[in-house]
Amino acid sequence: MNICLYTSNTKEKFDKLIGRDNITILGIETSCDETAVSIVRNGTTVLSDILFSQIDTHSIFGGVVPEIASRAHAEKILPLIDSALKDAKLTFNDIDAIAVTYAPGLVGALLVGVSVAKSLSFAYNIPLIKVNHIEGHICANFLGANSNLVPPFCAVVVSGGHTAIYNVKDYVTYEYLGGTTDDAIGEAFDKVARFLNLPYPGGPQIDKLAQSGQANINFFKNQKSISSEFKLSYSGLKTAVINYIHGMRQRGEDINLPDLCASFTATACDLLIDTVVAAAKKHKLKTIALAGGVAANTYLRTNLPIVASKQNISVVIPPHKYCTDNAAMIASRAYFAIKKGQDIAGLDLNAGIV
Ligand code: KG4
Ligand code: ZN
Numbered sequence: 001m002n003i004c005l006y007t008s009n010t011k012e013k014f015d016k017l018i019g020r021d022n023i024t025i026l027g028i029e030t031s032c033d034e035t036a037v038s039i040v041r042n043g044t045t046v047l048s049d050i051l052f053s054q055i056d057t058h059s060i061f062g063g064v065v066p067e068i069a070s071r072a073h074a075e076k077i078l079p080l081i082d083s084a085l086k087d088a089k090l091t092f093n094d095i096d097a098i099a100v101t102y103a104p105g106l107v108g109a110l111l112v113g114v115s116v117a118k119s120l121s122f123a124y125n126i127p128l129i130k131v132n133h134i135e136g137h138i139c140a141n142f143l144g145a146n147s148n149l150v151p152p153f154c155a156v157v158v159s160g161g162h163t164a165i166y167n168v169k170d171y172v173t174y175e176y177l178g179g180t181t182d183d184a185i186g187e188a189f190d191k192v193a194r195f196l197n198l199p200y201p202g203g204p205q206i207d208k209l210a211q212s213g214q215a216n217i218n219f220f221k222n223q224k225s226i227s228s229e230f231k232l233s234y235s236g237l238k239t240a241v242i243n244y245i246h247g248m249r250q251r252g253e254d255i256n257l258p259d260l261c262a263s264f265t266a267t268a269c270d271l272l273i274d275t276v277v278a279a280a281k282k283h284k285l286k287t288i289a290l291a292g293g294v295a296a297n298t299y300l301r302t303n304l305p306i307v308a309s310k311q312n313i314s315v316v317i318p319p320h321k322y323c324t325d326n327a328a329m330i331a332s333r334a335y336f337a338i339k340k341g342q343d344i345a346g347l348d349l350n351a352g353i354v
Helices: 010-017 055-059 066-087 107-124 133-142 185-195 202-210 235-250 257-282 298-309 328-339
Strands: 024-029 034-041 045-053 097-103 128-132 153-158 163-170 173-180 287-291 314-316
Touching: 024 066, 024 107, 024 328, 034 066, 034 328, 045 066, 055 066, 066 107, 097 107, 097 133, 097 328, 107 128, 128 133, 128 328, 133 153, 133 163, 133 287, 133 328, 153 257, 163 257, 173 257, 185 202, 185 235, 185 257, 202 257, 202 298, 235 257, 257 287, 257 298, 287 298, 298 314
Parallel strands: 024 097, 097 128, 153 287, 287 314
Antiparallel strands: 024 034, 034 045, 153 163, 163 173
């Protein structure tokens, strides 16, 4: 059977958008445990931004339960789209394109956003744009206060699922420079926190405890050196910390929780900071832009600018609400794709396949 790729005349509408001055995009994000809808003009101006976090639902299980996440997205997505339009005082007649996260993420969760976006594109005859979630995080740097940021720059995406360093050559060309070969940095925070019986998500809990601690525990016998390929690994650190906790518990010794959290945070972040600054320096990039949930970490936010400034590199960090998963970054990424005539999708768009 021949699938109709583009509904009605959405391809013609898409082609006309390329040269247009004002483009208003409805973004949809459902890749993990946040249902998010946003309306963004010209990739930078956020007209409305709505988010329903499922954290309370998942925290009793100590992590995201995919089936529960999908069901919650299905329940929330249509009312949130309604609210986003109302907040921006717009109707579907004002929307030039619909942007949706199609990968990477939990397949069932992504499928909800992709199915709704395809349905709306078909029903209202609005071009559909597919957005890669990690590229969305990079574009969070173009939103609001940081909208003066201009490529080239070094982008770092640090979240529960990703630890990746990019050379952002222009608004749509992202060269992968390096990143984790195993666990993401946020995953290491969450797993260590879980072992300490701290609530999910563990990153903010460890961050808070670290504030009153001293980084006085060395988890590695030998200091880790920076890989020339800017490779990172967090699985070994996670295991070293968990083994340390286990050993202390077996010996009946008291764990100084703030010191443990401060030591783990400093080890995890220093590794990242040194690698990112080295990558930016090698590629002669004068700005490092952070994104992803771990960009909220106090130690990282404080120390990355200090280390980078010694190499004459500046650091920009988006407002917290755009660091964590959101739909404004998805709409922003779609705007830059449209301007280059890229990433139009049809009714054959799959969820979860990069
Ligand atoms: O970007 P995000 O909201 O979702 C993903 O795409 O993963 O990132 C969530 C991750 C979690 O691992 C969470 O523990 C971590 O970001 N995180 C933090 C902090 N706030 C959130 N990690 C360390 N320190 C924080 N303050
Ligand atoms: Zn994310």
